[in-house]
Amino acid sequence: MKLKSKISSLNAGKHISDAVNRAAYGRVVSSRFFKRNFFAMVFTVGLVMIYISNRYDCVTGMETINALRTELDITKTELQSEKSAYMSSTRESAMMTLVDTLHLGLDIQERPPYTLSYIPPRHED
Numbered sequence: 001m002k003l004k005s006k007i008s009s010l011n012a013g014k015h016i017s018d019a020v021n022r023a024a025y026g027r028v029v030s031s032r033f034f035k036r037n038f039f040a041m042v043f044t045v046g047l048v049m050i051y052i053s054n055r056y057d058c059v060t061g062m063e064t065i066n067a068l069r070t071e072l073d074i075t076k077t078e079l080q081s082e083k084s085a086y087m088s089s090t091r092e093s094a095m096m097t098l099v100d101t102l103h104l105g106l107d108i109q110e111r112p113p114y115t116l117s118y119i120p121p122r123h124e125d
Helices: 002-024 031-036 038-102
Strands: none
Touching (some): 031 038
C-alpha cells in the first residue's frame, strides 16, 4: 500500500514538473489544436480586432467632439463680443446721423473725458 502511494506521488510530481517544463518552452497547446480549431481561432481574433478598432474610433471621436465643443464655446464668446461692438458702433453712427440732421454742431470725442478728483489739503496744527 505504501509503495503504491509513493509511486503515485512520484508520478504526480513528475507530471507537474512536466507540465511546468512544457509551459516554459511554449508547448502547452499543440499545433494539432490550432489545425482543428483554425476557423474558430480566426473568427475570435477577427472579433477582437474589430472590437479594438471600434473602441479606438469611439475614443478618438469623443476627443474630437470635446475639442469641437471647446472651440464652439470660444467662438460663441467671440460672437457675443463682436455683436456687442457692432451694436455699440451702430448706436453711435445712428446718433451721429441724428446730430447731423439736426445741425447741432456736436462731434464725437476722440479721447474719453478726464476724471478729476479733489484731494483736500491737510491742515497741520
